[in-house]
Amino acid sequence: MPKAIIDEIKTLCQEKNAIILAHNYQPTEIIVLADILGDSLQLSIEAARSEAEIIVFCGVRFMAETAAILNTKAKVLLPAETAGCPMADMITAEQLREYRRQHPDTVVVCYVNSTAEVKAESDICCTSSNAVKVLLSIPEDKRILFVPDQNLGRWAGRQAGREVELWNGYCPVHHWGFTSLQVKNLRKKYPEHRLLAHPECDEDIVDNADAVMSTSGMVAEAETHDKLIIATEKGLTDYLSKLHPEKSIIPLSPRAICRNMKKTTLHNVLDALRYEQHHITVEPEIAAGAKKSLQRMMELIS
Numbered sequence: 338m339p340k341a342i343i344d345e346i347k348t349l350c351q352e353k354n355a356i357i358l359a360h361n362y363q364p365t366e367i368i369v370l371a372d373i374l375g376d377s378l379q380l381s382i383e384a385a386r387s388e389a390e391i392i393v394f395c396g397v398r399f400m401a402e403t404a405a406i407l408n409t410k411a412k413v414l415l416p417a418e419t420a421g422c423p424m425a426d427m428i429t430a431e432q433l434r435e436y437r438r439q440h441p442d443t444v445v446v447c448y449v450n451s452t453a454e455v456k457a458e459s460d461i462c463c464t465s466s467n468a469v470k471v472l473l474s475i476p477e478d479k480r481i482l483f484v485p486d487q488n489l490g491r492w493a494g495r496q497a498g499r500e501v502e503l504w505n506g507y508c509p510v511h512h513w514g515f516t517s518l519q520v521k522n523l524r525k526k527y528p529e530h531r532l533l534a535h536p537e538c539d540e541d542i543v544d545n546a547d548a549v550m551s552t553s554g555m556v557a558e559a560e561t562h563d564k565l566i567i568a569t570e571k572g573l574t575d576y577l578s579k580l581h582p583e584k585s586i587i588p589l590s591p592r593a594i595c596r597n598m599k600k601t602t603l604h605n606v607l608d609a610l611r612y613e614q615h616h617i618t619v620e621p622e623i624a625a626g627a628k629k630s631l632q633r634m635m636e637l638i639s
């Protein structure tokens with residue numbers, strides 16, 4: 338019974354001084370339950386400033402790891418133990434170390450969708466909502482490598498007017514999930530709709546969008562626009578349609594689903610709180626290195 342489970346989750350949160358953070362792609366029942374909902378940047382900021390003893394992170398592993406790095410006092414729990422991000426695994430710390438041995442003067446910008454080890458080997462982190470700002474902060478005479486997402490790196494480089502060397506990683510959901518034909522067809526069917534694309538999408542999609550933004554940018558955009566086509570993970574469109582039933586909010590593809598984000602359930606959130614599992618920790622030396630890259634990003638936006 339969802340109501341009984343939700344009540345128990347809420348009681349345990351109170352008893353244990355726990356909060357629930359959820360990413361915008363989480364299943365709707367988790368979004369509704371969460372204390373705080375957001376994109377990667379917002380959730381990192383909230384995790385860093387939280388005074389709760391337990392943070393239940395409804396998202397994927399790199400997000401929970403980031404929370405654990407930024408908040409060493411709280412116990413960070415990931416309800417779905419196997420919820421990973423395939424893009425984060427498209428570069429290893431050893432590969433990046435090897436690159437740095439060969440290119441010691443290049444500044445490495447690392448998308449937060451990466452492991453703590455890779456963040457520790459990078460100079461500065463970024464998220465989809467501040468990648469352009471991060472690139473603009475780098476001295477113009479410096480070469481830049483962007484890891485691991487080629488699509489975000491390419492788009493942000495163009496916006497910033499900077500040449501950026503791209504790692505060849507990508508998000509399978511955004512890179513393969515949308516086609517130019519879908520854009521053409523939906524544009525024809527809904528000529529008055531505004532097409533919003535996440536910067537993880539392939540350049541064919543991003544170049545044909547009306548605006549490119551993070552998931553929380555899309556949440557904000559839905560406050561002021563009535564007709565939207567959304568090119569990102571479908572969970573966000575589901576949530577926005579529920580939030581604004583009077584508006585026309587359509588997914589560019591109903592099949593763009595991140596299976597890892599959907600591994601969180603009410604049951605595993607309850608178990609996370611009951612048994613304080615799965616505790617996400619990062620080795621202190623790696624956490625210290627990753628924190629430096631994250632803090633450089635945080636300083637830029639504060």
Ligand code: 13P
Pocket residue numbers: 361375376377378450464465466508535537550551552553
């Ligand atoms: P946002 O930071 O825009 O929410 O993106 C995170 C993500 O994983 C997108 O696939």
Ligand code: SF4
Pocket residue numbers: 397421422423424425450508509510511537570595596597598
């Ligand atoms: Fe990773 Fe893509 Fe899922 Fe985001 S949508 S968590 S980038 S696999």
